[in-house]
Amino acid sequence: MAKMNMIQALNSALDNMMEKDPNVVSFGEDAGYFGGVFRVTAGLQAKYGLDRSFDAPINEAAIVAMSIGMAAKGMRPVAEIQFADYIFPGIDQIVSELSRLRYRTAGQFTMPVTIRTPCGGGIRGGQTHSMSPEAFFTHIPGIQVIMPSNPYDAKGLLISAIESEDPVVFFEPKRLYNGPFDGDPGKALSSWGAHPKGEVPEDHYTLPIGKAQIVREGSELTIVTYGTLVHVAEAAVAASGVDAEIIDLRTLVPYDIETVSKSVNKTGRCIVAQEAPRTSGFGAELAAQIQEDCFYALEAPVKRITGWDTPYPHAHEWSYFPGLNRFTTAIRDILEA
Amino acid sequence: MTQSDPRFHVPAPHVRPGDTPDFSHIQIPPAGEAKRPAVDVAGPETMDLALGLVRVLDHNHQAVGEWDPKLDADVLREGLKHMVLTRVYDDRMLKLQRQGKMSFYMKSTGEEAVAVAAAMALDKGDMVFPSYRQQGILFARGRDIVEMMCHCISNSRDNLKGRQLPVHYTWAEGNFFSISGNLTTQFPQAVGYAMACQFKGESQIAASWIGEGSSAEGDFHGALVLASTYKAPVILNVVNNQWAISTFQGIAGGQAPTFAMKGQGYGLATLRIDGNDFLAVYAATQWAAERARAGHGATVIESYTYRADAHSTSDDPSGYRPKGEGEQWPLGDPVERLKNHLIGLGEWDEERHEALEKELNELVIASYKEAESHGTLHDGPLSPVSSMFEDVYAEPDWRLRRQRQDLGV
Numbered sequence: 001m002a003k004m005n006m007i008q009a010l011n012s013a014l015d016n017m018m019e020k021d022p023n024v025v026s027f028g029e030d031a032g033y034f035g036g037v038f039r040v041t042a043g044l045q046a047k048y049g050l051d052r053s054f055d056a057p058i059n060e061a062a063i064v065a066m067s068i069g070m071a072a073k074g075m076r077p078v079a080e081i082q083f084a085d086y087i088f089p090g091i092d093q094i095v096s097e098l099s100r101l102r103y104r105t106a107g108q109f110t111m112p113v114t115i116r117t118p119c120g121g122g123i124r125g126g127q128t129h130s131m132s133p134e135a136f137f138t139h140i141p142g143i144q145v146i147m148p149s150n151p152y153d154a155k156g157l158l159i160s161a162i163e164s165e166d167p168v169v170f171f172e173p174k175r176l177y178n179g180p181f182d183g184d185p186g187k188a189l190s191s192w193g194a195h196p197k198g199e200v201p202e203d204h205y206t207l208p209i210g211k212a213q214i215v216r217e218g219s220e221l222t223i224v225t226y227g228t229l230v231h232v233a234e235a236a237v238a239a240s241g242v243d244a245e246i247i248d249l250r251t252l253v254p255y256d257i258e259t260v261s262k263s264v265n266k267t268g269r270c271i272v273a274q275e276a277p278r279t280s281g282f283g284a285e286l287a288a289q290i291q292e293d294c295f296y297a298l299e300a301p302v303k304r305i306t307g308w309d310t311p312y313p314h315a316h317e318w319s320y321f322p323g324l325n326r327f328t329t330a331i332r333d334i335l336e337a
Numbered sequence: 338m339t340q341s342d343p344r345f346h347v348p349a350p351h352v353r354p355g356d357t358p359d360f361s362h363i364q365i366p367p368a369g370e371a372k373r374p375a376v377d378v379a380g381p382e383t384m385d386l387a388l389g390l391v392r393v394l395d396h397n398h399q400a401v402g403e404w405d406p407k408l409d410a411d412v413l414r415e416g417l418k419h420m421v422l423t424r425v426y427d428d429r430m431l432k433l434q435r436q437g438k439m440s441f442y443m444k445s446t447g448e449e450a451v452a453v454a455a456a457m458a459l460d461k462g463d464m465v466f467p468s469y470r471q472q473g474i475l476f477a478r479g480r481d482i483v484e485m486m487c488h489c490i491s492n493s494r495d496n497l498k499g500r501q502l503p504v505h506y507t508w509a510e511g512n513f514f515s516i517s518g519n520l521t522t523q524f525p526q527a528v529g530y531a532m533a534c535q536f537k538g539e540s541q542i543a544a545s546w547i548g549e550g551s552s553a554e555g556d557f558h559g560a561l562v563l564a565s566t567y568k569a570p571v572i573l574n575v576v577n578n579q580w581a582i583s584t585f586q587g588i589a590g591g592q593a594p595t596f597a598m599k600g601q602g603y604g605l606a607t608l609r610i611d612g613n614d615f616l617a618v619y620a621a622t623q624w625a626a627e628r629a630r631a632g633h634g635a636t637v638i639e640s641y642t643y644r645a646d647a648h649s650t651s652d653d654p655s656g657y658r659p660k661g662e663g664e665q666w667p668l669g670d671p672v673e674r675l676k677n678h679l680i681g682l683g684e685w686d687e688e689r690h691e692a693l694e695k696e697l698n699e700l701v702i703a704s705y706k707e708a709e710s711h712g713t714l715h716d717g718p719l720s721p722v723s724s725m726f727e728d729v730y731a732e733p734d735w736r737l738r739r740q741r742q743d744l745g746v
Contacts, residue, residue: 025536051536057566062525062559069529069543072514073464075536077529089555096519097526103728106498108509110731141729165731210734254734 004200005192006177009151010040013158016204018048026053028080060090067113068098076112084119085131098167099142114161114168120228120275121312121321122175130312132276137169138253145252147171149230150197153250156207173227182235183323212256218245222263224286225273236327252282261293268299269334278306300337305330348587358665365667368395369402376628380604387597387607393616398677406620410684416457416615420449420672423473425697434650439490443504445470447645450671451576453477454618459626466514466527466545469504478511482704492712498720520551524560531571542629544572549596550581553589565603570629573637578644583657600637612640613671722746
């Protein structure tokens with residue numbers, strides 16, 4: 001075991017996989033020689049050579065298309081899209097091609113492609129460097145969607161993504177790269193060094209895609225969330241003194257309905273939380289499915305904590321971000337309902 | 338048409354329905370004029386070939402000039418056979434579509450040489466990323482006709498389980514990638530595939546085809562950037578058949594002198610060729626393939642041709658172009674031209690040609706009978722409904738299992 005932040009854990013996953021499988025290649029904008037603007041691919045070119053880790057032109061559609069072509073030839077490309085906000089030029093290649101090739105060729109061509117991309121706010125990134133566009137990708141049959149919340153999960157899930165025979169869009173909550181974040185921007189930065197999930201094996205390991213993790217067991221209320229908000233939820237539960245169960249989904253497609261339903265059927269109350277805008281967000285899917293599966297156990301309507309239906313603002317970032325107050329208020333409201 | 342400000346410019350074709358077909362504005366250089374450079378020539382040195390037109394068959398149907406691939410008569414006859422088969426197949430499928438036997442069809446009439454000659458000049462192991470008008474590749478590669486038809490009528494033997502519109506073939510065994518209805522997406526994919534061939538140290542290359550209309554897509558730019566940056570062993574074909582459904586080539590071409598010239602901006606080798614000249618298409622593909630295999634990078638080939646029939650069975654060209662325009666096309670008909678070339682060589686005659694057409698027509702009719710014995714879209718049997726939920730992922734997750742149960746299959 002070693003102490004790793006999320007950047008190091010992701011880098012370690014790539015390192016393990018590139019060592020294990022010569023068909024794994026990593027590329028993206030600034031992701032070659034320099035090792036990526038967030039340093040996730042640092043050192044890979046020096047270690048594995050130019051043809052295994054290289055810079056790509058600034059054209060996200062071409063980056064995804066190149067991955068598709070390579071996968072058709074039996075490779076396992078890992079493409080980096082520099083910010084999730086920049087993924088949209090590549091959306092046609094993801095929606096119309098990558099996601100459907102297994103289906104439309106009846107399995108003659110499969111797409112073991114991983115698209116890594118940093119997402120989320122809390123870093124003063126303004127509206128073009130803060131988005132959480134995961135819901136768009138959960139609406140595409142054929143794509144798996146993952147968003148880890150800590151270094152240990154990030155490594156195990158990235159390895160599973162690369163080893164998966166189907167495409168994965170892998171969201172990396174960039175606010176968590178260097179440490180957990182409880183939603184209070186006024187506090188000094190905390191590091192992963194003191195966090196149990198900052199203990200990461202240096203060797204290859206996998207975590208199952210589609211399995212949520214119960215971060216905290218509880219009886220009064222279930223909070224279902226993922227990414228950065230897992231840590232905000234933990235802080236809010238501690239501050240509220242409520243006995244809440246917190247579920248870190250880790251995988252959004254396919255999400256772990258079994259763990260979620262079991263918990264909600266036990267607690268009878270549920271909050272779903274996402275950083276993305278409210279309307280048609282992933283929380284809406286969760287709320288609808290929970291309502292279908294757990295209706296007779298519910299003692300209150302499922303409640304959503306979300307970003308607002310606005311672009312992610314720069315100056316008012318902390319009024320947008322669903323922080324501690326929004327969580328504690330929602331917890332109080334749902335318990336009183 | 339009125340317009341408010343003469344500076345606002347929307348290009349328009351020279352003639353419209355009701356007008357007399359007129360191609361007098363098209364300059365056709367004589368066959369044999371174009372120089373054939375060494376395959377390791379630097380891309381920018383091929384600029385004259387992007388502006389000219391590589392032609393081998395002259396007006397007397399003789400092969401002339403440096404680009405003559407000097408093929409054996411057997412190869413020429415094989416090419417003719419694949420082209421005639423493509424045409425006979427297309428004609429039959431159109432009739433069947435009109436009889437309600439399939440939902441949709443797209444012919445490649447007039448463009449048979451573009452696909453057939455290219456496929457014959459490539460190795461069978463080379464990976465092709467076609468658009469929907471290169472069915473000629475399948476015939477040249479020996480795809481079973483019954484299988485092709487089973488796909489088009491989406492029956493129980495459709496190798497794509499009824500998931501794709503007719504004509505959107507996939508044949509992995511034949512190194513024929515899946516055809517997308519979203520245009521030009523396959524262009525940068527082909528480059529990625531070609532890069533992987535090089536990465537693996539294999540001599541295999543990739544080739545892709547798009548129409549001139551869809552060269553306006555961003556993926557065209559992406560493909561050429563990738564191909565140029567990584568010096569990928571790929572052939573990027575722009576089939577300029579003059580029409581993108583109802584839109585004439587000028588809407589995508591703008592003020593560019595030719596579509597091949599666009600490759601010059603990326604430093605790629607560029608060829609503009611007579612797409613109705615089997616020998617020119619063969620020679621250009623052979624040149625580009627040799628260049629790619631030797632590690633000298635990609636070639637952009639504009640095949641200058643004419644879409645002699647409708648875009649698809651859902652289209653009616655009489656609404657946007659003069660009747661009889663196809664017959665006036667100055668580069669003639671690819672089948673007729675190769676046929677006449679062979680006759681001129683003393684290697685073919687009208688009787689044999691008629692016999693060939695008859696034989697292939699009978700083959701296509703018999704193939705359809707067999708295909709229909711495996712079902713039709715209208716009457717079944719189709720792939721089982723439950724197969725709709727397969728192949729979304731390697732294994733269906735709980736959502737797909739539940740939804741399949743909901744449908745009761």
